[in-house]
Amino acid sequence: MKELNIELADILEVESVTDDEILNSFENWDSLSILSLTAFVDKNYNIQISNDDLSDVKTLADIKNIIAMKN
Amino acid sequence: MKFYTLITGATSGIGLKTVLELSPKHNLLVVGRSKKKLEHLKKSIGDEHLYFYCDLLDVDNIENNLSLYLKNNNALINKFISCAGVDQNTPAKSLNSRSVNEMMKINFYSVIEIVSVLMKFSVNKASLKNIIFVSSISSIRGFKGKGAYSASKGALDSYMRVISKEFAPRVVVNSVLPGAVHTPMSESTFQNADIVSHLNNIYPMGVGSVDKVVDCIKFYHDLENSWITGQQFVVDGGLTS
């Protein structure tokens, strides 16, 4: 799921994002970024992530786990 | 990396005049669907600008082509002026989704595609600072026969207000809403003497010219660190006042 790292970097307006970086530490990690990311996941993997799913998310690895679980 | 102002609809009417006004002081990325006109423009304003051949009707290819074009030319876009547009007088009774769709593609969907490319960090970094849409007073007033055109400009302005909030504080987004001015797009209207005399009657300051509209575009283009965003600027000689 390397494309997810690329997309998230784009959304956060940084050069790259690793799986275990804390998302809250990014200046641009806000509600709009979350919407962009869930839209991308929906479009590319046909998986819907809800707000509840995201409540415990700290890193991209957590998001990848959610995708893996729902797949 | 060099910064450019991207201008669509750049080979005629308001877009062309804007290009001619801005070209001496700014790097421009000129977008047009007529290769001949682009080449002609290149001869008159020079090689230092970029010329991107793109048919905005081909909406599905805009993202790929524009991204690649910017990458291959090491270009970053800091300002975007959307001038491309088509007009058509069709009574609502005769409208159908197919003809409206074509207008929506050029007047609205293509803008969405371009903005999304320019906001992509991997393509354009965080370069974009200023967006100006050339809309129309048809966006805020009803004129007979302008159902599709009004809808497309209304959509554009609604979208403008939303992205002014989403992209703040980095990007300012505004629309310029011209009244009737004589351009190649409105040529058929202006060939009819009755309509011209009617227009001169209803416009308190008379029918406008392209220059008046371009003055306004240029003003907002040249503003740096402006606090004005999400606004519609009417340039119509007082018609809608």
Added chain:
Amino acid sequence: MKKRIEQKLISIRPEFDFLKSDSFIDEGLLDSFDLITLVSLLDEEFNISIDGIDMTPENFSNISTIELMLKKYMD
């Protein structure tokens, strides 16, 4: 099986009597494009795919040689 083969041959070239010839290609009953049509029809009729290598004048000399070749694909 012979009957089914003959029917296909007649559908391509109704003007010939395929029972009377022993050498379809040499005697001009089938040209190369008739052969292609025939192979297509036989593929469909018997639900097989005749190998291109088997598209030789020898295999398509007469109904018996065609039958013999087809049997290879039926096993």
Added chain:
Amino acid sequence: MNLSFKGKKITDIVSVVPENVSRFVDELHQYSFPVEKSLKLKDIMGFNEHRVAPEDVTAADMCEFGFNYLVDSKGLNPASIDALIFISHTPDHFVPPTSSILHGKLGLKEDCLCFDINHGCAGFIVGLQQAFMLLENVGINRVALLNGDTLSRKVSKKDRNSYPVVGDAGSVAIIENSSDTNPINVFTKNRGKDSLVLKIPAGGSRMPSTHETSILKDIGDGNFRSLDNLEMEGASVFAFVQSEVPKMVDEILKTEGLNKDDIDFFVLHQPNRFMLEKLADKIGVSRNKVPNNIVENFGNSNSVTIPINITFNLKNILTSNRSTKLLLAGFGVGLTWSGLVLDINNINTCELIEFKKEIK
């Protein structure tokens, strides 16, 4: 022969077809066969629609159009091209090389190598191999491979067996050095002793074109052809393809350590529908994995069928992030047969466009 390369990739592919569509059902009157008999062959052979260029448009014109599309709409910098290869049976002139003419028209720099290669069905793979060899040299980082043919003019309009399946087209592929270290193996074999089974007899030095060579004659099976037209011993070519191409595919897969299942698509040259179906069966892969719709939509355009196949059928897949494994193979004129396995993802450009003579 198997040549191995590293760090090469195709970044852009554009195919160009003429706007003009010619339909088999409208051509039936040209042929001396009963209509019903010809129609029987329609689905079997893929006689349907093909593209025919206007008389004053050459293969080079279509290639030029495709290259300019990359420059104008994708921002390709002409000055970045270090070598240009033009592969065709239908050059603009005998002298000069068409690659030289194109070099001028495309505005390429003087430090740029130009070659014409006279090749057909295997021409796209032959061209890729040349491009890879050129890129092995320091100083060559980007190669433009142009393939084009106007075969419709080399085939008699009264030849029902050939005319419906040929089409005119051009293509441009941009090939670069890349940091990808996966090896690319290119297989090529030649059988020159059989070279004349596929030929245009007249027009060269062996038999110059004259009034006599242009006269159409009934060749015995109801088709009319002149010595200026392409002719082939159909059965020999067919047997050659059926026996050699599957062997080559097996050899390629063995060298790459791959199974047939590992290949996402077999992108083969497209002579006609029947031959491709037989070939897929012989190779032993599902016909779904062998895209076989180029003849019926565009016609066989020699070395351009592989780029057309890629741009017509695989655009969405190859521009996506997912890596796709293609086995490309060309076979025919020469007799040459060649192939390779390519992994492609995120390709910059993968487009089929129509040639428009009048630029607005």
